[in-house]
Amino acid sequence: MTVVAKFGGTSVADYQAMGRCADIVLNNPATRIVVVSASSGVTNLLVELTQANLTDERRLELLKSVAAIQYGILDCLGRPAEVASELDKLLSQMSVLSDALVLNRGKHLMDALLSTGELCSSLLFAAVLRERGARASSFDVRGVMRTDGHFGRAEPQIADIEALVSTELAPLLKDNLIVTQGFIGADEQGQTTTLGRGGSDYSAALLAEALRAEAVEIWTDVPGIFTTDPRLAPGARALEEISFNEAAEMATFGAKVLHPATILPAVRRQIQVFVGSSKEPERGGTWIRHQVEHPPVYRAVALRRGQTLLNLHSLQMLHAQGFLAHIFATLAKHRISVDLITTSEVNVSLTLDKTGSDSTGTGLLSEALLQELAEHCRVSVEDNLALVAIIGNRIATTSGVCRRVFTVLEPFNVRMICQGASPHNLCVLVDEKDAAPVVAALHSNLFETAL
Known part of the structure; x- marks a missing residue:
């Protein structure tokens, strides 16, 4: 059995949050691949870095803010030399791309800059897993997540992804716990692309589809999918299970806990999807299945x-x-x-x-x-x-x-x-x-x- 686990930005926000996620991963031996978003707040900072007319002072402030988040996790790890070196390279690349955008507003540069958030978090999360004794390594998903060249909202090329996953990624899972990135990919020329905000869920489901996984786990900051947003209706309650059809409708029409595209690869392969809270995994969550018994009218x-x-x-x-x-x-x-x-x-x-x-x-x-x-x-x-x-x-x-x-x-x-x-x-x-x-x-x- 193979499980793909995805952790959102709040779940990998800092060292303590990553530690909770590492426990979740290691408590399930079936979990062989982990997909992570950028640490909470990082993507917003990077998006601002892509904006035109930023002053040099503001650009430096934003880069320092991103670095502070990532170095905060690295410090808690004890700054292992190899991880520190790789992180320094990524942050340096972030600065170079930011400078390049001053002269060239190309969308390919914007996607390359935005991708650095996930590259940092996957590097650090793999280190957290190793700290706990796991044989874990980070993997650059751009080697298998083939997309078209529509920067900012790239379309995955399903057949290419399946072929590349089979040859480049699947063999690594036998002896390693793989940590990789959501949200990003690469076109046929190797240029970095992004799938759009929220695309990390989609990335996890696409990898699960290519790997013929039995389940995708989406770990976020709420214990499952609710009957509605509890902030709007205090009487809202978590759902134990829903069907693919119901989940697709809910995601499409605004349920923020699940990205709308996630359900598509799951439907194609009838892969179960679990949604739970990385902060409170003991509370369980919602299972999304091909069929459920006694589906209600509402x-x-x-x-x-x-x-x-x-x-x-x-x-x-x-x-x-x-x-x-x-x-x-x-x-x-x-x-x-x-x-x-x-x-x-x-x-x-x-x-x-x-x-x-x-x-x-x-x-x-x-x-x-x-x-x-x-x-x-x-x-x-x-x-x-x-x-x-x-x-x-x-x-x-x-x-x-x-x-x-x-x-x-x-x-x-x-x-x-x-x-x-x-x-x-x-x-x-x-x-x-x-x-x-x-x-x-x-x-x-x-x-x-x-x-």
Whole structure:
């Protein structure tokens, strides 16, 4: 049995946190590969380093802040010479890339800079494991995580990854516990790429798929997946298990504990996924499985803020053919993925899928795209919206669902409704200011009130 364990930024934030994660890894002999994010706070500092118009003083401050986090862990390890030397090289590389960005704003340089956070944390976590007696070593995932050259949001090349993992990584697992990086990869020319924020979960699942692993463990700072965000509904509770379909809907519609893409490789290989807290592993967590017994009608309420609604109006749609095909071809040309869509005779309204992107909706809607769309229809854009999704099973065919949901929504303005395309969700778009009260009201009615 092979298990891939992934630890997020808060789980590897400092030496003490890494120690807790090392205990989790060593308590399960099936864990053969560990995927880590950058230490908490490091990626944000690196992102700021990629910004234009930074003063030299601020750039130096940011580099010192990153170094302080990494050297703090190294000091607790007793500064072993080999690890210290490798860390110095990485921090020096970080400084060189930061300087290079002053003259060249190339996205390939930005990805190379962002990758250094994971390279540092994997180096240090492998040392923490060795300190505890494990035969552990760090492995540069760029040797196997082949992607295209779309810097900032690279697409993994599944067949290439499987072939490279088979030859370059799998043989190492027999005698070593391997620590590697999430979030980063390399294109065919060997240039560093990134999968987008949150991509470490995806990296772990892709490696598990290539290794034919039995399970992926996602260790974070919460004990599993909840019926909703406990900060919005104090009555929220952790779920013991959910299905792939439910998890995919929850991740897609805003459950931050799991990256939306993680579920895809798991579904392809029917790999179980576990989500738990590295701070409190004894509390258990949530298992995501291909099938679960007695799936309920209502499983969770998810929230995704910062939504942008694109409205298209054209009389050409009236009893015409091909208009939508042309619109979607234009969106595809600009690498825009459509999320939700509703239509009438002469109007189309859709929200944008920003999964894996740091961009806002308006950032994705470039001026070139808007101008191209405007040649064929009237275009308007609405911001400051939030998407609330009721996740469950048989939603489209269970009587009484709409009555329960829309009774709760009566005091609020609903901008868009999507229901029926999937048996696992009912989605409403509301004003950003109403998001929290809508989630709280729905959770109370669906999960805390007896039928």
